[in-house]
Amino acid sequence: MAAPSRWAAPPRPAWEDEPSKAGLAGKGIVLVGACLGVLFPLWIVVVTSLSTKQTITEAGGLVMIPKGITFIAYQELLSGGQVTRASIVSLGVTLVGTLFSMTVSILAAYGLSRVGSVGHRWILMTFLATMFFGAGLIPTYLLVQSLGLTDTYLALILPSAISVFNILVLRGFFMGISPELIDSARIDGAGDWRILWTIVMPLSRAVIAVITLFYAVGYWSAWFNASIYLSDQDMMPLQNVMIQLVQKQEPPVGMGQAIKTGQLSALAVQMAVMTLALVPVAVLSPFVQRHFKKGMLTGAIKG
């Protein structure tokens, strides 16, 4: 297997002195401590969500060491009802929103990727200026209301559909593609749509994966717009339901009885809701992380 060799240390350059034992140990402790600080809370949440009511009662609350695994909390949550609906809403908004945001952003990034095209400077300035000021919560709120977007899912997508930062990252990457390649395609008769679809996008898979993750995480995590633009509780996405059930400790709609009488622990249900919100992100982001290449994101910060 190749794995052991990748764990091994590459040789140090000749001029570098070997680190001291104490220094190595100190570094190890800090690094392991930082990683545990991230992982331990997540471990507790996931383990408790999988524990039986008996285990939770024995532990006096949150469970650190798993003793038998049960999926009863998930079965209850996902067999219809409030959390099922909220999960579907969140998934739907995330999928549709991400597709929309990516389409608009890639088009804009490509449209601005050729320096010297008509209006290039002005359009770029129009985008950049929005990074320096915000219009403010109240005027935006009034506008979204008067556009008739309240109580529709469009209110969760349109107002925050594009991030200028993401467009700049994409644009920076598109501009790095060799112009000879694009010119030769143009000489062969390809138009801009075709160049974008068959040359630029396949060459930019890495950056597109990263920006897609950014947008998707943004939509999945959003709760504020739903809290001010939606009034129907049945329309709420998962994050807003999580605020009610976990942060404010309200019993889930339709499950109060099962918790009071059955073997279902209210705590396990809460932790299961958190795990539902956590899992997609925790599973997806490591796949995309290979693409966080150095400089890819920093390039956009400096105009």
Place this chain on the structure above:
Amino acid sequence: MSHSTVPRGGSEAENQKKQRTARSAARTTAGKVIGIGKQAGTSETSGDASAGSGATGAPGPARPSGKLRLRLRLRRDRTLLLMTVPALALVLVFNYIPILGNVVAFQEYDPYVSDNGFVAIFHSPWVGLEQFQRIFEDSAFWDAVQNTLVLFSLQLLLFFPIPILLALLINSVIRPRIRAVSQAILYLPHFFSWVLVITVFQQIFGGAGIIAQTLRQHGYEGFDLMTDPGIFKFLVTAEGVWKDAGWGIIVFLAALASVSPDLYEAAAMDGAGRWRRMWHVTLPALRPVIALLLVLRVGDALTVGFEQILLQRDAVGPGAAEVLDTFVWWNGVRNQDFSYAAAAGLVKGVVSLGLVLAANKVAHLMGEQGVYKK
């Protein structure tokens, strides 16, 4: 020199050229310093060449007048322009039009004057600066300002250095797998929602959290850090560190990776030890990035985590958890006092813009690049 005077129209160019030739001829005949005459002569020939290429250059006789050129360029770039339209429309509608909506700060906005919230602006009475006067006399506003500034300073002091230290630490690890795995773990919380971060903290530090629970089992008294107004500012900072410190290292690691190993080797040859190499090679390499991030942070000083704090406002109470952004939210969205809230938001926006520009100025004065170039 001569390039800046590349002629715009053909006939104009001819005239200019003639004039210049005449002038330089006059100069040489006048017997002034010959060097200048020679210079003028060469610049004239180069000007001549560019004018020639302009007239007979590759895209044909493309520059008879400015209008036609623009039309040609428009035809060439129309697809590119079309592609920016959707994004441009979104930015105009959701970023620029609301700026105009800030006029409600100078009104006594009445949402019931019209069915449409934005149309109601045109029917609401003007009150001038009355809203601003009210704000500056409102002690709740000044409390929010104070909370905002306290949180900002704490975040700057406690949060800002941690990613730098973590990046230095990870950079000194040479095993690639350990680097990759620890980065993957440290990045993770950045992608969690604030709701998740706060509920996770609740499970650790809350009244029913794991620490209080363990303490109680061993006969001590439990505690609830999540509802304690006194330590709320530290709680907010800690949540920020947990969520974003790992993500913050990405920029510093990129800067560290771009340092040439030759520099370290040369320093080592000159007898610099581990710490002196860090002080004289590593830190100077990080300086521009640190300056840039500091500028960005200071420019954004009045924004201290709106969603994060709003989520905890109920639990801790407005005394400790009211910052400028939540003040605007409370007065506008909750109390429907739109003009008052918009005025507070406008004050914040204007001060923030000033801060960004000032921070950039300072960065330029220090010889750093800042957010935009001079």
